[in-house]
Amino acid sequence: MALDNKLRELQEKREKALLGGGEQAIEKQKAMGKRTARERIMALLDEGSFNEYDLFVEHDARDFDMDKKSLPSDGVIIGSGTIYGAPVAIFAQDFTVAGGSLGLMHSRKITKIMDHALKMRMPLIGINDSGGARIQEGVNSLAGYGEIFFRNTLSSGVIPQLSVILGPCAGGAVYSPALTDFVFVVDNISKMFITGPEVIKTVLGEEISMEDLGGARVHSEITGNAHFFSLSEDECFEQIKKLITFIPWNNSRKARMFEPSEPKPEYVIDKIVPEDPTLPYDVKDVIRAIVDNSDFFEIQELYAKNIVIGFGRMGGRTIGFVANQPLEMAGVLDVDSSDKAARFIRYCDAFNIPIITFVDLPGYLPGVDQEHAGVIRHGAKVLYAYSEATVPKLTVILRKAYGGGYIAMASRHLRADFVFAWPTAEIAVMGPEGAANIIFRKEIMSSDDPDGMRKKKVQEYKEKFANPYVAASRGYVDAVIEPGETRKILMHSLEVSEHKEITTPIKKHGIPPF
Amino acid sequence: MDKKDNLKSLNLSDGIYKTRLSRKFENRKPYKPANPNIIISFIPGTVLDILVKEGDKVEKGEELMILDAMKMQNKLKSSIQGKIKKVFVTKGEKVSKGTVLLEIE
Numbered sequence: 186m187a188l189d190n191k192l193r194e195l196q197e198k199r200e201k202a203l204l205g206g207g208e209q210a211i212e213k214q215k216a217m218g219k220r221t222a223r224e225r226i227m228a229l230l231d232e233g234s235f236n237e238y239d240l241f242v243e244h245d246a247r248d249f250d251m252d253k254k255s256l257p258s259d260g261v262i263i264g265s266g267t268i269y270g271a272p273v274a275i276f277a278q279d280f281t282v283a284g285g286s287l288g289l290m291h292s293r294k295i296t297k298i299m300d301h302a303l304k305m306r307m308p309l310i311g312i313n314d315s316g317g318a319r320i321q322e323g324v325n326s327l328a329g330y331g332e333i334f335f336r337n338t339l340s341s342g343v344i345p346q347l348s349v350i351l352g353p354c355a356g357g358a359v360y361s362p363a364l365t366d367f368v369f370v371v372d373n374i375s376k377m378f379i380t381g382p383e384v385i386k387t388v389l390g391e392e393i394s395m396e397d398l399g400g401a402r403v404h405s406e407i408t409g410n411a412h413f414f415s416l417s418e419d420e421c422f423e424q425i426k427k428l429i430t431f432i433p434w435n436n437s438r439k440a441r442m443f444e445p446s447e448p449k450p451e452y453v454i455d456k457i458v459p460e461d462p463t464l465p466y467d468v469k470d471v472i473r474a475i476v477d478n479s480d481f482f483e484i485q486e487l488y489a490k491n492i493v494i495g496f497g498r499m500g501g502r503t504i505g506f507v508a509n510q511p512l513e514m515a516g517v518l519d520v521d522s523s524d525k526a527a528r529f530i531r532y533c534d535a536f537n538i539p540i541i542t543f544v545d546l547p548g549y550l551p552g553v554d555q556e557h558a559g560v561i562r563h564g565a566k567v568l569y570a571y572s573e574a575t576v577p578k579l580t581v582i583l584r585k586a587y588g589g590g591y592i593a594m595a596s597r598h599l600r601a602d603f604v605f606a607w608p609t610a611e612i613a614v615m616g617p618e619g620a621a622n623i624i625f626r627k628e629i630m631s632s633d634d635p636d637g638m639r640k641k642k643v644q645e646y647k648e649k650f651a652n653p654y655v656a657a658s659r660g661y662v663d664a665v666i667e668p669g670e671t672r673k674i675l676m677h678s679l680e681v682s683e684h685k686e687i688t689t690p691i692k693k694h695g696i697p698p699f
Numbered sequence: 700m701d702k703k704d705n706l707k708s709l710n711l712s713d714g715i716y717k718t719r720l721s722r723k724f725e726n727r728k729p730y731k732p733a734n735p736n737i738i739i740s741f742i743p744g745t746v747l748d749i750l751v752k753e754g755d756k757v758e759k760g761e762e763l764m765i766l767d768a769m770k771m772q773n774k775l776k777s778s779i780q781g782k783i784k785k786v787f788v789t790k791g792e793k794v795s796k797g798t799v800l801l802e803i804e
Contacts, residue, residue, distance in 0.1 A: 388769065389743040390795060462718045514724060515709050515716035547711045554732035616713020
C-alpha cells in the first residue's frame with residue numbers, strides 16, 4: 186500500500202515534468218512549425234531507446250523573484266539512447282520552458298551529459314533551441330556557457346559531436362555548435378548569429394531580418410558554419426541518422442562495416458570526364474561510379490561548391506572523399522574551398538577514416554579579394570591537413586593538376602600512400618599556355634608570326650609535358666590507370682592500407698594556419 | 700537543374716574554362732585604390748564635430764572631424780597636406796559606412 190503511494194507520487198512528478206512549459210507554450214512551439222524537445226529526441230533515436238536523466242532538476246536562482254518560479258527540468262532534456270543501434274548521448278533545449286534560456290542548472294545538465302559522452306566514448310548530439318543566456322542568473326549563465334565550450338574542445342577529436350540548430354541560437358551560445366564537428370540547420374527554423382538584427386540596427390543603422398542575417402540558407406551557402414541543410418525537422422533527423430552510420434563512435438574505433446555492394450550501372454566511369462581540360466563535368470558522378478551502391482553522402486553541399494567533400498563506402502568501409510569540382514568555378518582552390526577541405530581532412534584523420542582525393546584543378550583563384558582575404562593562410566590549411574593526416578591517403582589525378590594545386594591536392598610529396606593518374610591527367614608546373622609563353626618568350630617575340638609560333642610552342646609543350654608520364658617517370662605517380670580499373674585498384678590499395686602505421690615527431694600539437 | 704545549365708566562361712591564366720560561377724565571384728567588387736583626397740567613414744556612426752571648414756589649409760596629421768561610432772570617439776586625421784575643398788556632412792549627422800565626409804585638394 187505504502188509502495189503504491191510512492192509509485193503514484195513518482196508518476197505524478199514525472200507527468201508534471203514531462204509537460205515542460207505547459208500546454209500553451211507547447212502550442213506556440215507547434216505554431217512555429219517546431220516539435221517539442223522531447224518529441225525531437227523520440228523522432229531521432231531508436232524507438233524505446235531513450236533513457237532520460239535529471240528530469241527533476243530545478244533551477245537555483247534567487248534574484249528577481251526567480252525563487253518563486255518553477256522551471257520544469259530547467260529547460261533542457263538530457264539522456265542517452267541509440268541510433269541504428271549506435272549509442273549516443275543527447276541533450277535538447279526545451280524552448281517551452283523560459284524560452285530554453287540557459288541558467289546554471291540548465292548548463293550543469295548539459296555538461297553532465299557531455300562528461301558522460303566523453304567518459305563512455307560515444308557520440309554527442311546537441312539540439313539547440315534557446316533564447317540565450319538567462320539574464321536573471323547573471324554571470325552564472327556565462328559560466329555555464331564557458332563550461333560547455335571547454336568540454337566541446339576537450340571532446341573534439343575524441344568523440345563525434347553533432348549540433349542541431351532547431352530554433353534560435355544567438356550570442357555566445359553559437360560557439361558551442363561552432364566548436365563541434367557537424368552543424369545541422371533547417372530552413373526557416375534555425376537562426377544563428379553573434380549580434381542580432383536589433384543590435385545591428387541600433388549600432389550601425391542597418392536593417393536586416395533574422396533570416397537574412399543568420400538563417401539556415403545563410404549558414405549553408407555563405408558562411409559555411411552549417412554542414413547539413415534541410416527543409417524540415419524530419420529531413421534533418423534522417424541526415425543525422427545517416428551520418429551516424431558513416432562515422433565511428435569514437436577515435437579509437439573504425440566506422441562500422443556494412444555489407445559491400447557494387448556501384449549502380451548508370452554511372453559509367455569512362456564516359457564522365459571530357460578530354461578537353463576546359464570542359465566541365467560533375468565530379469560527384471565519378472565518386473558515385475566507384476562507391477558502394479553509388480551512395481555518396483555529401484557534406485556542405487551548398488558552400489564553396491568548387492570542392493566536394495563527403496562520405497561513401499567501398500567494400501562496406503567508410504571513406505572520406507575530397508574532390509575538385511570542375512562544374513563550379515572550374516574547380517579552383519580559393520579561401521572558402523580550402524577551409525572546407527582542410528577541416529574535413531582533419532575530421533577524417535581524427536576518426537580513422539581513409540581519404541580518397543580526386544584531382545582536377547587549374548590552380549588557385551586569382552583576385553585582389555582572394556589575396557586580401559588571406560588565401561595564403563587559408564590555402565596553407567590544405568597542405569597542413571593533408572601532410573598531418575596519417576590515415577590512408579589515396580589520390581587519383583583525373584585531369585589537370587597544375588602548379589601549387591597539384592602539390593596541395595594530396596600529392597605524393599605530402600605523403601599520399603598511393604597516387605594514381607588517368608591517361609587524361611596533365612601534371613605540370615602550370616597550364617600549357619602559360620608555360621609555353623614563359624619558356625619560349627624569345628622565340629615567340631622574335632618570330633615573324635608570333636601567334637602562329639605561340640600556338641606551335643603551346644602544342645609542343647602539351648605533347649611533351651601535359652600528360653601523366655613525366656610525373657610517372659619520377660615515381661610521383663605510382664601507376665597510370667584506366668578509368669574502368671579505378672574502383673578495383675582503390676579497393677586493393679585500401680585493403681593493403683588497413684594496418685598502416687607511421688611515426689611522426691612527438692609534439693604537444695602543431696600550429697596549423699587557423 | 701541540369702548540369703549544363705548556367706555555364707559561363709572563366710578566364711584563368713592558362714585557359715578559358717566552361718563552368719558555373721559562384722554568386723560570391725559574380726558579385727565581387729573590382730578593386731579601387733584608396734584616394735587620400737577623399738575622407739570616407741570607415742564605420743557607421745554620428746558626426747560629433749567638424750573641426751575644419753571649406754577653404755581651410757590642413758597639414759598632414761591634422762584632425763578634421765570626430766566620428767562617434769561603437770561608443771568611441773574616432774578622430775579623423777588628414778593623411779596629406781592640402782586645402783579643404785568641400786565638407787559633405789553636417790554636425791550631428793548619422794552616416795553609414797563608406798559615406799564621403801569631406802574632400803581635400
